Structures are given as structure tokens and as C-alpha cells.
Amino acid sequence: MKDVTGLLVVVLTSLMGQAGGIEPNSGYCIGNQCFAVFQDPSDFTTAQDQCMDQDGHLMTVRSSVSNDILLILLGNFTGRFWIGLHLTTGCPDAAAKLRGFQWVTKDSESDFNNWTPSFDSSCSSHRCVSVSREDEFKWIQEPCVGDAAGFLCEYSFGESCKSLAVADGESVTYRTPMGFGGEGVLSLPPGSTAIRMPARIKYVCSSEQWLQAPWSCEINNGGCEYKCAAGPKHVFSCSCPPGQAVNPTNKVTCEVATEDPCLPLRCAHDCLKSGDSYACVCDHGFMLAQDGRSCVDFDDCMDKRQCPGENFQCVNTVGGFHCACKEGYKLTGGLCIDMDQCMSAPCEHICVDTPGSYECACHEGYKADPKSPNKCKLHCDEDECAAECDPNDSTQCFCPDGYLLDERDDGSFCIDIDECSGNYCDQGCKNTFGSYVCTCLPGYTLVDQYKCVKNGDHTDTNELEGTEVTTTPNIPTTPPVPYPGPTRQPSAVTVGGLVGIIVCTVFVIVLVVFLVHRIANGGGKTESAGELKAPEGEAHGLHQVTSDA
Template sequence: MHENLNGHSRGSKMKEVTGLFVFVLTFLAGRAGGIEPNSGYCIGTQCFTVSQEPSDFTAAQIQCRDLGGHLITVRSSVSHETVEILLGNSTGRFWIGLHRTSGCPDAAAALKGYQWVTEDSESDMFNWAPSFDSSCSSHRCVSVSQKDGLKWIQEPCEEHADGFLCEYSFTDPCKGLTVAVGETVTYRIPMGFVGEDVLSLPPGSTAIRMPAKTKYVCLSEQWLQAPWSCETHQGGCEYKCAVAPNDVPSCYCPPGQTINPANKVTCEASAEDPCLPLRCAHACYKKGESYACMCDHGFKLARDGRSCTDFTDCRDKRKCPGENFKCVSVTEGFQCVCKDGYKMSGGLCVDVDECASAPCEHHCTNSPGGYTCSCDDGYKEDPKSPDKCILHCGKEECVAECDPNDQFKCDCPDGYIIEEREDHSVCIDIDECSSSYCDNGCTNTFGSYVCTCPAGYKLVEESRCVKDDGATTPKMPTVSAAPYPEPTRQPSVVTVGGLVGIILCTVFVIVLVVFLAHHILSGRGKMESAGELKAPEGEARFTESDA
């Protein structure tokens, strides 16, 4: 085993490169006949790809996202022509990044209530098919095909289209390497495509110069020759990468082979391997005029000079020094994995854009290592499911949420009742305290109510007060926000006319009861007065039964 003799500081330079984005570059593989499956081309700092893999809309979103991009947005005539070039003579339907997340279509709006997967509606061109369906039950996702003139056609999101189109943006590209006479350079970009004569490549791309077999990686507009940092593509080594005691990344080979001194990454057979007598556990390197043992990245050399110590508890912070990496102990040693919210791409841990898969019902905001959901006005996050949104008023009266195609089909938040007015409907807070839902104290709140108990009692089932046998000292009143009573769990559908009818029926019953009581009492009074007139003064009165 034999490491290369390169004493440069490429490893330290690699560690200084932060904030590196890894993007996908594909190559223009067709002309008039269209693009080959799963290929594309780049213009400026953008790349566009086409994948002829049957997928539903969500799966297509995820695949574009995993490569650092998103479904294509067709906002201008230029991007429309890009779609035409990508599809060529391809047949079938392909997803683009236009969809409707909630609500009904808005025929008056430019994008008709739809939005791009980038969560905006900015667009300079609109290419809707004449058969656009403006009903609330219309399909929410959009596809295009050559046979329909690339018109935007509504499709069910769960159905499998024939493929999808992705869009990527990148910065700090590398120019193609200079090629000498008799040399060729083959480029491999992060998603695995290979090509030659490429003028611009995104960070993370690698190159192999033939016939020397020297390797390079693109980082921040510069090509770094292998071996580079062991965390990235194993340093470009053919066999394994290790870090020498001077913190310089080095390649080494299996027993009986040595590193090619010209390219410092490939292995070649050696009749005389100077490392064999040392019996190194992992690898060896040239130390002055002799050789010494070294260990794989994350291990340290033992006192015997040839064994390597494995820290299985990850206490050695030097084990996974890459940005956004973390060390995980396993049975056989340790593993360097990405922190939560990050994924491995091109040997680096890059942020996962969770919003690309539309995990939120309304709005999603991506952040390093995570994301947050938010809701439209008139809604709030559902406490039971933060990615969902529920109706919310927060005051005594709000305008009802009505179907734009049916003004009589309206909803109100829990704890509110709908009231129809001359030109619209409103949601009015219900005073649950008037219905005696609490055993003791009750405080009405917007959309709900709160039950309280006196000192010495505790609240159970959020509404009943029971004696607190464990109480040794007087306690402050127990307070609990009670759940909505069952009748108000769903938006109320009682109209004003219904309420008036209920009130009139109640008043009628009360008047009838009062009238009957008055009639009975009046009849009894008249009978007693007649008996008194017939009896002589001072004599006792007799009834017919006494006689």
C-alpha cells in the first residue's frame, strides 16, 4: 500500500469552501428529433431537463427537488420555446410546475387561481387550453404535450403522466478544462450524466483527463485536482481516501498495488510495495525517506504504529468535520451522515427543500434544515395537524367562507353560527355560556368558552367541578378551555329564518301555557265566590256531597 507524495494544502482549502450548492447539469443530446430520455440542456445559469419516467405530480416534484431544482415554470415565450426544444418529437403528457393548492379556480385571474410550484403567480404568458374547467371540482395539476400544441391542460394530480420537466438554477460555474493535443476530458455532473466539450458546469461536477487519468472537482468556479477532501466522492480516489497526520487527504491502494505517481488517484500493480513490511492496518504514506502507517478518516493511529483506534462513541469531533454532517455510532464503528433536514449530494450535505413536495395545505417557507407552514387570512394552523389549516375568525363577527359558484353554500369556524344578510353571509360567535355547559363559572371566548371551578374543586372532563380531596390549602379557581359542545363542532347551517321560527314557536307555547293557567285559576275563583253568596252569614258552607 502506498499513498501519493503530494504535500499541497488542497484538503484545507476544501474545508474553507462553505455554502456550496450542488446542481444537476445535463447535456443536449438531440436536435430535430428531440432530446433523449432523461436529458436536457443549460443556458446561462439555468439547466432544464426532461424525464420520460411515468410519475404522478407529487413524485415528479420530489425527483426534481432531490436534484436541487423544481418542476419547470413556463413564464415567458423563451421558457415556452425551451419546453418545445426539450420535448422535440416526444409524445405523451409531461408535468410542468403549475398547480392549484386549494380553493376554486378564478376565471378572472391571469393564472385562473393556479400558481407555480415556487409559490407565486408571476407570469408574462398564459397558454391555457380552450377546454379550461372553472368549476371547483376541476383538476388541480397541469401538463403539456406536443400533440396539443403545448397548451396547459388540467390533469388529476394523482394520475401518472408520461414524464416531467425540471428546472435548475446555479451560481459559480466552472468553465470547461483546456484540452491539449491528444487529450480528452470527460465530465460527470452530480446526477450521473456524462459528456464532453461542455463550456459551463455547475459546482460538484467532476472531470477526468485522459490518457493521464487525472481527476478534478468543480468548486466555486475553480477546478481542484484530486485527491481532495475525503468527504467528497472519496477524494476522487480509485480505492480509498485517508488523511495523513499533516491533515492532507491522500489516496491509497490495496496490498500489492501502489498509487500512480502521475495522477495520484489510480492504483497500479507493484512488484515491490514498500508498505507491505509495515503491516499497516489501513494505509501508509511516505515520511521523508521512509514510510509510516496512517489510518482512514475518522480513526487514529494506535501506539504500536500500525493499528487504528475506532471511536465508536463519536466523541472525537474531528470524525465528521464537514458542514451539516453528524457522527452516528454503529456496531462496526461510526458513520458520517447528514443532519436532519439535509441530504447527501455530491459528497456534501445540502439543505432539503421540503416545500418542493408541497407538505403544507396553504403556504410553506423553507429554512435551513426544516420548513414552516402558514395559512391564508381567515385560517389558522390546525393544532392537531400543523400542516393543515382550519377556518378562524378571532372576533365576534366575520364574513363567511362561501363557494364562489354557490353563494348559499357557506362555512363558518367552529363555535360560530351563520347569518344570511342582504348581499352576503356572516359568521357570528355563539355564546356557549348561555347554554350552561359549565358546572360553575363560564367565560365566553371567540369560537369557544372556558369553564372554571371554585377553590377546593377541580375541573374534570373540561366542564364538571368535583371536590378535590387532595387539597390541603385553598386553591385558585381551576380554569380550562372547554371543547366546543357537540352542536357546534361542525359549521352551523341554521339560517335566520330558522331561528325566527324557533323563537316564534317558543313564544306561542309560553303564551298558551299562561292562557290555560289563567283560565283554570279564573274558573276556580268564580266557583268559590258563588258558594259564598249562597251560604247565610255565620253558617258553614256545604257541598253537594255533604248534603
């Protein structure tokens, strides 16, 4: 097979341009150009994008020849169709070439024009151009945002294949990579295919010549009806299912076999003739196992030549592979372009875009949250820092973890809490900004970040003697005294408020004692007077005692 590698590159490039595109309704090729008509309602910009997706652009009508092609393409269609002529800036100019309009190729070169007599030269005129059979294919100004019935695309290529010679009783049907074809095509772009009937021989156009199938398996299954297999030295062959054999004339179609020598081999994939005998072969992306009939997948990406190009990576799949952009890159125009991840605002404060990734940073007075690196938390590296207050509400102030809010006449401040005064550690304690660390004496090992266990009583050999651990991230589950907890948001009671509460409480207590004492003294006097007073003649239980004498 001659120049198979070059064929693969040229044809795949042609076919990839058609991936995901819409099918044209008809087309016409002449020389090194092809033209196609798409009956798809679109505005001007969408129509141009559709043509560009297939490596073309909206049709330019620069000569009477191209105008004749336009008449051929639209002869059976009704409605308005976009051509590649528009006014990009300024106002129409009747004295300028093409009256100030230009082609989508960003030039005004033209030996032909077909403007309608009702051309509008005002600055408020419509800026895009369409044609229709109903208006005798005159160039008519249209609003670019409106939908036309369809559009015309133009494609150019460097090399082309002439139509194949046809003998009596034969016919050849062609199909271009753009999706249109037929029998009466005189010039075809690379990647076009042809089928000669009735023999059903297939061809593909490459480097101005037709190559007979089977060709590379990467292109339309090599032209094979059933399966295509790659052999050594880039030799490709077709195979058929059990009970059928490859047609010896066209080498691609399958027909009923009078005798199938492959049946006894029980091949997992395919069977091909090898010299005077037959042997099992595997599909592309698989290799023959030691038993000579099974097929196993192999990692195509082990070949470093796969997926060349900057920022591409090879992704292995069952029976093959595909090329994709590395993480943080996207495919644009055949290249892997770095994505600006910061556009999606992944960071709470500052985002710095890097090749294939991004980095987060924090504003002054903050540091990255260890649990969520894309978020920021208040930070103070001194005993006292200014509090972070709401600019719209000065009463709403916040302090970093491990700090207490102190409101003063000159502002609100965050005071570092001395956690070591709370006896949170078994032995040694060192206060730090916003936290503290526990340490143990020689012969002891720190456990659970605050307990000291005598060596020999502790079985965890991974913890070392005298280890210092910051206890803010993980608070002990059973500390000697309750941990006060972080001060992410300020307490509702400030230092000044606390003093006021104590003074008020003392005053209330003194007042209650005074009232109780007053009531107690007054009640005693009343009761004594009542006891001394009694009605006349009443002896209050006392009886007079007289003597017998």
C-alpha cells in the same frame, strides 16, 4: 488544497439534496440553472415533492429560451409531463396574467405562454398543466390527481463552473449532483465532477473553480480509486492495495508497482510515502497504534465541534460517526424539530408535550399508577368519596384500592377500609386512606413490611428500627391473617344486600325448626295410640295366671 473546508460544505450540501432521489433520464444546464426530465409516472403533488427533495421545483417556462430547453429535454420522450403551473384557488380568468394560474414558486411572472386553443375557463376545469410532444408542447389542463408519464424539474444555484478546456486527443465527461451529465455541458453547478481522458484526472466544482483530486475524503472517496486518507493541514492523498501504486499523473488511480516498498511494513490499512520513506496510515476514523502498523478506532464524538446545530447529537461508529437528532426530535429540512409525542396518545388521560419529551397527568379523582406512570388509577384522599360509576349503567361502580363500595338511596360511595382492625401488623398499625402502615416498637426492626424482628435476631442492616412502610403495593406472603385484597372493582354484595341475606337466613332456620318440632309432636301421638290398640282376643304377649286355689 485551497479552501477545502468551504468545498466540503458546498459539495456535501449539493450531494445531500440527491440522497434517496430517483435518477433523471436526461438534463440540461445553462447559466446558473439546470433542468432535468424524469420519466416516472406521478401525480402533480408527488412530482413536485420529488423535485423539492433534490432542492428544486417543477419547471417554470417563463420565456421562449426556457421553452426551447423544454423542447430539447422532451424531444425523445412520448407521453404527458408535468410543468410547474397550476390553479390554486378560484376559477380561471382569461383576462388575468397566466389566466389565473401561477407557478409553483407562488408567482405569475412570465414573458411567455403556450396555452392550447381548447383552454377551459369554467370553474370545474382541471387545475394542473402538462405538456407533450404529441400536442406540440402546448399547455394543457389536467386533473392534478391523475398520473402523467413524468415531470420536469428546475434547479438554481448561485455559482457555477464553466467547462474545462480540452486539448487535442482529450475528452472530458461531466456529472452533476442531480445525476445527469455528458461531454457537451457548458455550465455546471457546485458539486459536479469531471474526468479528463485518457489521463483519468478527476476534478470537482467548488466556488466557480475546478479542484483536482484528491480532494476531501468525505466527497466521493476524495476521487480515489481505492482509498483516501486525510493528512495534517487538510491534505488528502490516495493509496492502493499491496502490489499496486498510485498513478503519479492523476494521483487517484492504481497501477501495478514494479517495486512495492510498503510490503515489508505489513500495514493494517494503508501505506503512504512520507518524505524519502514510507509509513503506515489509517483510514478515516482510526488512529495508528503504538506498533506503527495497527489501526484502532477512536471516538470522533469527543470533538465537541462535531454535529453543530441545536438538538443534534453525535453518534460514534466504527471508523467514523454520524449526526442524528436527539431523542424526541426529528430531522426536517436540515433541522431537528421537536416531535409532538402526544400525537401518538401515550397517556391514558392527559398528555402535555415538552421539548423532546412529554408528561402525563390524570383527571380529578385519579392519580398516576406507580407501576405504569402513563396510566391512571382511582384515588381518594378522604375517609369517604363518591364512587366512579358507568354513566350508561349506574349499577357498575368502582372504588379505589383499599375502599369498599356502599350503595345508598342518594348514590354510591367508597368507604375507606380500616385494615388495622384485621391485625395485619405484628405490633403498631396506622390506617391511611386506601392503605395502612406497620411500625415496630423500639428495639425491633420491620421485616417484610409487617413483621417485627427483635434487633440482634435480624441480619439485614439496611432495614432500620421503627420503619413505616405502606403495605398496599407489596402484600406480605404469610401475614398473621389473610389480607382482604384491593377493591379495584366493587363486590357483587353491598351492605344492604348483606343485611337482607342475614335476615333471610334467620327466617329459613326458624321455619325449619318449627316444621321439625311440629312433625315430631304429631308423630308421637300416632305411635302411642297404635301401641294401646290391639286385636280382640290377642293377649299382646300377656298370659292370664290363675291360682291353684
